Amino acid sequence: MVVAVSEKIHWADVFAAKVDPEISHRIATGITPSGPIHIGNMREVVTGDLVYKGMRDRGLDVELIYIADDFDPLRKVYPFLPQDYAQYIGRPLCDIPCPCGECENYAEHFLAPFLAALDVMDVHPHVIRASREYRGGSYTREISRVIEKREEIKEILERVSHRALPDTWSPFYPICEDCRRISNAEILAFDPEAHKVRYRCECGHIGEVNYAKGEGKLVWRVDWPMRWAHFGVTVEPFGKDHAAAGGSYDTGKEIAEAIFQYRAPFPVMYEWISLKGRGAMASSTGVAVTINAMLEIVPPDVLRYLIARTKPEKAIDFDPGMGLLSLIDEFDRVAQAGESREYEFSSITGIESVIPFRHMVTVVQIARDEKGVLEILERSGYAIRNREGVLAAAHRARIWIERYAPDFVKFEVQETLPSSALEPDANERYALGVLAARYMALDDWSAERLHNAVYEVGKETNVDPKQIFTAVYLSILGQKRGPRLGWFLEALGRDFVVGRLMEAVNAGTE
Ligand SMILES: [Zn+2]
Ligand SMILES: [Zn+2]
Structure with missing residues (x-):
């Protein structure tokens, strides 16, 4: 990596320089695949990937992982779901049928296109599914410990987050055998030898689950620090909601230290991406642009650039309209300049547009x-x-x-002279005629010459160039404005342009 002295150091390199270079690192990212994964979610994983590449380029031993929270419950019937999904509320996403009927389950339906998009975006994390970890028994030792220490954990949560928890509070939610929901149940008895928990579900059912078989999961605020310790996570990007005072990072940090004797990962807090004029992106509200929808329009390099060019702590107001054109132009300029760290972090194909x-x-x-x-x-x-x-x-x-x-x-190029073009006054008509003659004689049919000719003719004929521009657009498009005139006329070609302008001139005299 070559960094010129005058160049500002990229934020990902700044993070990379702050972590302990002597140890092995694991950067964890995670998303709940409860709906179409949008570019707001993408920030999580691409931020992780940028820090990963920053660390790798410094020669650090580092791995990027992505944990899919497919064991989380469905929280509500989102706008994009059929109403009959109400019956699945509370069930783990991996146990719900997929909306299209083709995928293994609900979570995989949304994960598959997301993982494909990550691949296209040159993000290649080691993918972990929470459901497989729980059901494969990976977390059994940690869950035993959490249940043993539940009073201590409760004390931490109440003190750090300033909220009172009920006496029956449990860090472990069984999946009720009767209603099949991840239930906010009361724990009645606990057998760490047999890994069993006896519970009374909110639905009234009393039963027993085996957590070594994934018949339940830890609550989010405990699950998070548990997995830091389990996977040896040393760096983690997360949204600003988790970073609030008394939020899940603060409680997680204490729980990690007190319960698992593990130091919380180095935090990389990031701000939301909002959709211009519509607010923060969330698939639950339908205010979102999916990654896959954007990849139909821009090369993946541009999406990486969107995240790479902005410091994580700054909000991004994403505009898929004209803002996207500006973003593409900006990326093209950065690509042409070459060699910047922003470009290195964004470039995948290396092909300039x-x-x-x-x-x-x-x-x-x-x-x-x-x-x-x-x-x-x-x-x-x-x-x-x-x-x-x-x-x-x-x-x-x-x-x-x-x-x-x-x-x-x-715009639409009109096949015949539009009726709205038949209004130029005598002066404009004269100017159009002079312009047509000029165009006919041009030896260089280039955008710049075509554009400049309008000003020359304006000066010669004493007609405001603005009026001439309007008259040209009207005679070709039937509207007063259009794309940049030089490019536009160059693309249309001489025969068409001269022919149409002459038609407009003659139509006015008839
Ligand atoms: Zn599906
Ligand atoms: Zn139940």
Whole structure:
């Protein structure tokens, strides 16, 4: 890694420099796969990956893990679920049927596309499923300890989080044999030898579970420090909700030390990603853009860049409309500059986008088909080396226009002279005629020349260039504004542009 003296040190390198270089490290990330995993969730894992790469580049011994909390209960019927999912509330996600009927279970339905997206984004954690750990008996020793020490844990939780817990409070939730819910049950008896817990469920059922077989789980505030100790987690990114005073990191830290004699991981707190104008992203409220939806539009490098360019403690206001175009432009600039740490952290393919996305947005709206796209690009002076790559970029631009583009970006080249173009006054008509003649004579059909010609003609004819711009857009699009004129006319080609401008001039005189 080469860091110029004048260059600011990247935040991931700053974190990497703060951890103990003498020990082996494990960075843990985790998400509950209760719904479509959105780019707000992505921040958790990509933040972990950036710190991981920062540490790796310093020569540290480090591993990245991702724990899928597929043993968590379904909390409610989310907007994207059928109403009959009400019957599954409280059941572990891994025991609920998947909404599409094709996947192993509910959790896998949302995990599969997320894990595929991580792979595309060059994030390759060791994946752990909470359900398999619990049911495979990995946590048995820790659960015994937690139940033995439950009074001590209760005292820590009450003192650090300033909330009173009921006398019947238990750090362990059995899965009730009768209602099959992860139940806030009362523990009646505990047999650490046999790993059994006798409980009275909220539903009234009295029964016995074996926690060595995963017939129950620890409450979140205890589960978290337990897994730090179990997996030897030394660094962990987490959302700001856990970082609040008396929050689960604070209680987890004390529980880890007192119960497991383990030091809490180095914290990497991150802020939310919100959707511009709509608030914090959450799949439970439907305010979210999924990672997979974004990967249909931008290369994965750009999504990594979104996280890499912002310090974790700063909120990100994500705008999939014009904001996304600015993000892509910014990434292209960083890519062209090369060699920055931000670029190293974001770049996956190393392939620069040859054709600016903004330009592609214009091209696909002019072209009727793929052949047209390639013709226009060649006319605009792009040498098409990677035909497939260019057409994929064109496809992404089309999806963006359909789903996220504001109306002012959209246009349609009219096949015949639009009726709204038949209004120019005599001066404008004269200027349009001069412009058409100028265009016909140009030896260099380039965006810059085409654009500048409008100003030259404006000066010569004493017509405000703004009026000329408007008249050109009106005669081609039937609307007063359009894409940047030079590029636009260059893409349309000389025959079409000159022909149409002459039509507009003549139509006015008829
Ligand atoms: Zn499914
Ligand atoms: Zn029950």
